[in-house]
Amino acid sequence: MTDSVANTPHRTPFSHSGWQIWPGLLLGLGLVVLVLMGIGSLLATAGNLDFEAVFSSKYLRRVIGFTVWQASLSVVLSLLIAIPVARAMARYQRFPGRRWLLRLMELSLVLPTIVAVSGLIGVYGRQGWFTALLNEGLPGHGWSLYGLNGILLAHVFFNGPLAARIMLQALEAIPAPRMRAASQLGLSGWWLWRAVQWPALKPVLPGLAALVFTLCFTSFAIIMTLGGGPSATTLEVAIYQALRFEFDFSQAALLAIIQLLICGGLWWLVFRQRINTSLMPNRQLGYQAPLFCQVWQPWLEGALLIGFALFLVVPLLAIALRGLPVLLPLSDTPSVYPQLLSATGRSLMIAIPAGVGSVVVALLSLASANRLRGHWQGVLPTLTGYLPLIVPPLVLGTGLFILLRPSLGNSAQGWMLVSLINGLMAVPFVIQVLQGPLSGMDANTLRQADQLGIFGWYRWRWLYWPQLRQPMALALAYGTALSLGDFGVIALFGSPGQPTLPVLLYQQLGSYRVAEAAGTGLWLLLLLITVFTSLSRVSRPAAVTAPASLSQLAPEAGHA
Amino acid sequence: MFSRVIPVALAAALPLFASANTLPELNVYTHPSFAAEWGPGPAVKEAFEAQCDCMVNYTVLDSGGDILQRLRLEGSSTPADVVLGLDTATMATARQTGLLAPHGKALEQLALPIEWTDSTFVPYDWGYFAFVYDTEQLPEPPRSLEALINAPDDLKIIIQDPRTSTPGLGLLLWMHSVFGDQAPEQWQKLSNKILATTQSWSDGYFSLFMNGEAPMILSYSTSPAYHMAIDKTDRYQAARFDEGHYLQVEVAAMVKTSDNQALASEFLDFMLTPAFQTHIPLKNVMYPAIDLGDELPNVFDRLIQPASTHYMAPEAVARERKQLVNEWLDALID
Numbered sequence: 001m002t003d004s005v006a007n008t009p010h011r012t013p014f015s016h017s018g019w020q021i022w023p024g025l026l027l028g029l030g031l032v033v034l035v036l037m038g039i040g041s042l043l044a045t046a047g048n049l050d051f052e053a054v055f056s057s058k059y060l061r062r063v064i065g066f067t068v069w070q071a072s073l074s075v076v077l078s079l080l081i082a083i084p085v086a087r088a089m090a091r092y093q094r095f096p097g098r099r100w101l102l103r104l105m106e107l108s109l110v111l112p113t114i115v116a117v118s119g120l121i122g123v124y125g126r127q128g129w130f131t132a133l134l135n136e137g138l139p140g141h142g143w144s145l146y147g148l149n150g151i152l153l154a155h156v157f158f159n160g161p162l163a164a165r166i167m168l169q170a171l172e173a174i175p176a177p178r179m180r181a182a183s184q185l186g187l188s189g190w191w192l193w194r195a196v197q198w199p200a201l202k203p204v205l206p207g208l209a210a211l212v213f214t215l216c217f218t219s220f221a222i223i224m225t226l227g228g229g230p231s232a233t234t235l236e237v238a239i240y241q242a243l244r245f246e247f248d249f250s251q252a253a254l255l256a257i258i259q260l261l262i263c264g265g266l267w268w269l270v271f272r273q274r275i276n277t278s279l280m281p282n283r284q285l286g287y288q289a290p291l292f293c294q295v296w297q298p299w300l301e302g303a304l305l306i307g308f309a310l311f312l313v314v315p316l317l318a319i320a321l322r323g324l325p326v327l328l329p330l331s332d333t334p335s336v337y338p339q340l341l342s343a344t345g346r347s348l349m350i351a352i353p354a355g356v357g358s359v360v361v362a363l364l365s366l367a368s369a370n371r372l373r374g375h376w377q378g379v380l381p382t383l384t385g386y387l388p389l390i391v392p393p394l395v396l397g398t399g400l401f402i403l404l405r406p407s408l409g410n411s412a413q414g415w416m417l418v419s420l421i422n423g424l425m426a427v428p429f430v431i432q433v434l435q436g437p438l439s440g441m442d443a444n445t446l447r448q449a450d451q452l453g454i455f456g457w458y459r460w461r462w463l464y465w466p467q468l469r470q471p472m473a474l475a476l477a478y479g480t481a482l483s484l485g486d487f488g489v490i491a492l493f494g495s496p497g498q499p500t501l502p503v504l505l506y507q508q509l510g511s512y513r514v515a516e517a518a519g520t521g522l523w524l525l526l527l528l529i530t531v532f533t534s535l536s537r538v539s540r541p542a543a544v545t546a547p548a549s550l551s552q553l554a555p556e557a558g559h560a
Numbered sequence: 561m562f563s564r565v566i567p568v569a570l571a572a573a574l575p576l577f578a579s580a581n582t583l584p585e586l587n588v589y590t591h592p593s594f595a596a597e598w599g600p601g602p603a604v605k606e607a608f609e610a611q612c613d614c615m616v617n618y619t620v621l622d623s624g625g626d627i628l629q630r631l632r633l634e635g636s637s638t639p640a641d642v643v644l645g646l647d648t649a650t651m652a653t654a655r656q657t658g659l660l661a662p663h664g665k666a667l668e669q670l671a672l673p674i675e676w677t678d679s680t681f682v683p684y685d686w687g688y689f690a691f692v693y694d695t696e697q698l699p700e701p702p703r704s705l706e707a708l709i710n711a712p713d714d715l716k717i718i719i720q721d722p723r724t725s726t727p728g729l730g731l732l733l734w735m736h737s738v739f740g741d742q743a744p745e746q747w748q749k750l751s752n753k754i755l756a757t758t759q760s761w762s763d764g765y766f767s768l769f770m771n772g773e774a775p776m777i778l779s780y781s782t783s784p785a786y787h788m789a790i791d792k793t794d795r796y797q798a799a800r801f802d803e804g805h806y807l808q809v810e811v812a813a814m815v816k817t818s819d820n821q822a823l824a825s826e827f828l829d830f831m832l833t834p835a836f837q838t839h840i841p842l843k844n845v846m847y848p849a850i851d852l853g854d855e856l857p858n859v860f861d862r863l864i865q866p867a868s869t870h871y872m873a874p875e876a877v878a879r880e881r882k883q884l885v886n887e888w889l890d891a892l893i894d
Binding site for chain 1: 598626886
């Protein structure tokens with residue numbers, strides 16, 4: 001590679017292969033060091049490490065057992081619901097409002113928990129709409145949201161759409177000739193599933209299951225609000241308890257290690273199989289051949305999609321109804337907009353750099369991981385994509401705090417730190433969005449570029465950028481939205497008086513301003529929708545999404 | 561599109577990064593309900609700055625536990641001068657860090673239901689834990705803990721988890737003070753009435769109670785004051801329990817390694833003046849730590865008056881908490 005660089009008249013910026021390896025490698029290394037420091041500092045303050053005490057404690061065995069149990073159930077349910085939805089979405093391309101349903105499916109992942117939970121309670125709670133309907137139609141039904149029911153319902157609400165979205169992507173990646181053949185053979189129902197769809201879904205399932213498992217495993221506020229009592233306790237709750245209430249640092253560190261081992265082990269299993277764990281939708285919808293189908297099928301699948309859309313929309317409506325009176329100017333209470341707007345400004349100041357940062361980190365890590373594939377060092381940049389999911393934020397935060405404290409001079413640095421951590425937390429999701437398109441660059445184009453001596457910056461600018469523009473917009477939306485809804489990290493470091501939107505919401509709650517908090521929740525929801533729709537406009541797929549070749553890139557580049 | 565937005569956002573952010581002042585700064589670690597725009601924090605800052613010729617900076621941490629944890633991580637290099645927002649549950653642990661300095665004050669103006677003799681911590685407000693109920697859903701609330709425990713199971717209550725929440729721990733200590741060794745048994749009887757045990761007071765109040773999910777929630781006896789004075793509604797009231805109520809005292813302390821000892825001490829003095837305390841009743845929705853006389857809002861006259869006060873010394877709480885939480889867990893998990 002370096003020889004060919006010598007052929008170019010003057011040195012292309014960033015053309016040395018080190019640019020593709022070192023930044024990603026250093027980022028991965030930095031993250032590992034942070035995690036080790038977080039755990040290490042807890043252990044150092046604590047002194048002794050007593051694994052045996054943890055395992056002999058009935059309480060903790062039960063906590064670990066419950067955590068694994070609810071996460072496993074959530075995975076099974078989320079996938080079971082996602083499969084028929086993804087199949088129906090793949091087939092029913094003309095479903096009215098399909099595009100909005102896609103946006104909704106992206107939204108569920110980034111909704112702040114307290115807002116989503118309040119919506120779910122508004123629908124399924126004791127006074128909820130759904131329960132009221134049930135009382136009408138089916139007296140003595142015995143439905144109660146609180147308990148395992150509620151936990152699973154909420155987890156399916158958060159993760160089902162994510163799973164369906166990723167499966168849809170896999171189904172739409174089925175090569176057109178294969179679909180045409182299936183269509184000509186008149187395959188449908190079970191046979192279509194067996195011969196075409198299952199082989200397409202099989203590779204993404206393990207990674208998907210691991211992702212949903214991890215997200216449910218580390219779930220916290222949902223479990224406590226809807227769990228019904230102390231028997232619903234997850235490891236993350238126990239870590240919080242040990243760290244913030246009992247100041248038992250060794251216990252916290254041990255629990256964090258157990259969590260890392262369980263989730264990390266799972267990811268390692270998935271990773272070892274070398275299967276495609278492209279977890280996030282890349283929005284490159286393929287061409288679909290019409291499929292043979294039974295007369296009743298569109299009705300059935302239409303009904304399924306309507307049901308699923310209602311499942312996603314109704315809680316959002318509950319949030320909207322609750323918050324609307326505050327946001328509408330006709331109410332006689334003092335306007336909430338000055339606070340909302342300034343909090344929105346601060347939130348965006350953190351979220352936009354965090355989104356950009358997460359995209360940059362993800363690209364560097366992917367480049368490095370691709371470059372180092374097969375080398376042992378390749379593990380480091382790969383870790384960046386998984387570690388932030390399984391390290392408890394409290395532990396990560398403690399590590400960062402200890403690492404950066406001497407230089408943590410003023411609040412501006414604090415804001416940047418929050419932005420940095422938010423960015424890091426979003427990296428696993430962003431990587432999944434970018435992975436597919438980045439590695440999907442076809443070999444011919446790359447060879448052609450090699451021959452023409454297009455390297456470094458120009459290779460990126462003319463080859464990758466047009467191809468990655470759309471996925472990057474989606475990745476940016478995810479990174480920004482995840483950071484917008486974040487409460488945990490910012491609360492960890494201590495904000496200087498002025499709140500971001502989620503902090504504002506909690507401050508309003510802490511001061512009994514329940515109605516205003518509902519307004520803030522709705523405002524946050526609207527902001528998230530705006531982020532996704534405005535960025536999806538940038539990333540809307542062009543009519544033809546065939547792999548780009550150099551000749552196709554030229555006109556595109558003009559307005560990029 | 562975003563390539564254009566980012567520079568603009570950064571430019572807008574720049575003024576925030578600039579800071580230039582030469583006044584001495586008093587760094588106060590506190591929690592959100594104090595520092596929030598509607599909390600007493602902003603008004604207190606203004607009032608103190610007017611008299612001290614200094615700048616008050618709040619660092620807002622999520623809870624009393626976080627304040628303490630931050631202090632421990634920073635050790636003697638902490639920039640904090642004053643910590644404000646600890647309570648009787650965290651006091652003993654905070655004292656053990658050895659990072660706090662004795663206040664050296666007589667504190668004669670204090671008006672608490674108990675006698676205050678602590679040499680490190682200065683109270684700034686107090687309140688009783690109580691069950692707040694919705695009068696529209698529950699016209700006749702139970703009149704004692706015992707009545708609540710023996711009420712029919714279709715009466716649902718929302719409580720907070722003693723492992724993660726201050727009021728949650730308060731209820732645990734309340735039950736322990738009233739029932740002693742019988743407490744686990746009583747918890748078992750209560751368990752069928754507990755609709756949800758939330759992580760924090762906010763989760764329960766916002767997501768559940770105000771959504772009408774249950775007619776009763778563990779809160780403070782002062783909560784109705786806010787609803788009556790600000791929301792102008794008598795709908796939410798606290799139930800007065802015959803066994804008496806458990807007391808929470810919120811405190812502040814000076815940090816030993818502070819460079820601004822004199823200023824920090826002045827702030828603690830200021831804390832017990834009407835200029836600070838008048839903001840407590842409706843902004844922190846707690847009782848002021850001194851007698852405000854006529855300045856106490858009228859709605860406070862309409863709050864319940866507990867027959868007796870339950871209170872465990874901070875050292876006892878620190879010693880017994882883990883044991884009590886474990887008993888609670890054993891009682892509620894079968």
